[in-house]
């Protein structure tokens with residue numbers, strides 16, 4: 001697959017490393033060409049650095065991996081409003097979260113994923129990879145207590161969901177369909193809430209949820225009887 005990475009930070013590096021290992025071709029773009037070239041070198045011979053426009057033209061899949069405040073400028077630079085990403089799978093891994101407060105940056109507006117979809121005319125936006133730290137995405141594979149990590153995806157296009165599912169599988173993770181793009185805001189809120197638990201409360205976010213067999217009540221309990 002041909003994958004473009006917009007952004008030269010931790011997420012572009014972590015996911016790009018995994019996808020290069022899996023045999024995909026990559027083009028990396030960032031606002032600092034030296035950083036883009038350095039990341040492309042780290043990713044190996046299947047990767048090269050390019051301008052925003054070259055990256056937009058290259059990838060069947062485009063990973064948007066920049067800080068939330070930089071998203072409008074980056075989408076403008078790639079020509080997203082003019083349809084430069086039309087028909088592409090656009091992965092949104094961003095977390096529009098206020099550092100320290102762990103609230104959403106724009107709590108009363110639509111999700112960041114929906115706003116990206118509005119700006120990227122004709123692109124198939126999939127929200128994914130926002131729930132875990134970049135270091136988790138570097139693990140080969142991310143396996144905790146013997147259980148592979150599940151990765152929820154929200155998006156509307158069936159083929160795009162299938163493409164991103166295969167990129168999730170490349171990491172040794174399990175894709176989980178979380179519904180349409182209208183549910184992406186729930187993923188963004190989940191990230192904000194979990195970060196608050198991890199960082200402010202020092203709590204294990206996994207411990208706040210029951211296992212699946214208890215999700216609808218106690219198995220065999222009062223609510224489980226016909």
Ligand SMILES: NC(=O)c1ccc[n+]([C@@H]2O[C@H](COP(=O)([O-])OP(=O)(O)OC[C@H]3O[C@@H](n4cnc5c(N)ncnc54)[C@H](OP(=O)(O)O)[C@@H]3O)[C@@H](O)[C@H]2O)c1
Pocket residue numbers: 006007008009010011012030031032035064065066067068069070071073074093094095096129130131132133134135
């Ligand atoms: N790191 C994580 O563990 C993690 C996990 C899940 C989701 N995310 C989300 O993934 C996205 C990328 O995170 P990251 O950790 O890769 O961030 P990062 O290491 O700080 O890199 C951010 C990237 O965004 C670029 N950028 C920042 N402001 C910009 C602007 N105004 N215009 C254009 N580009 C700009 C940076 O360019 P320069 O290098 O030139 O500054 C850099 O390429 C964020 O939205 C974050 O919320 C991060």
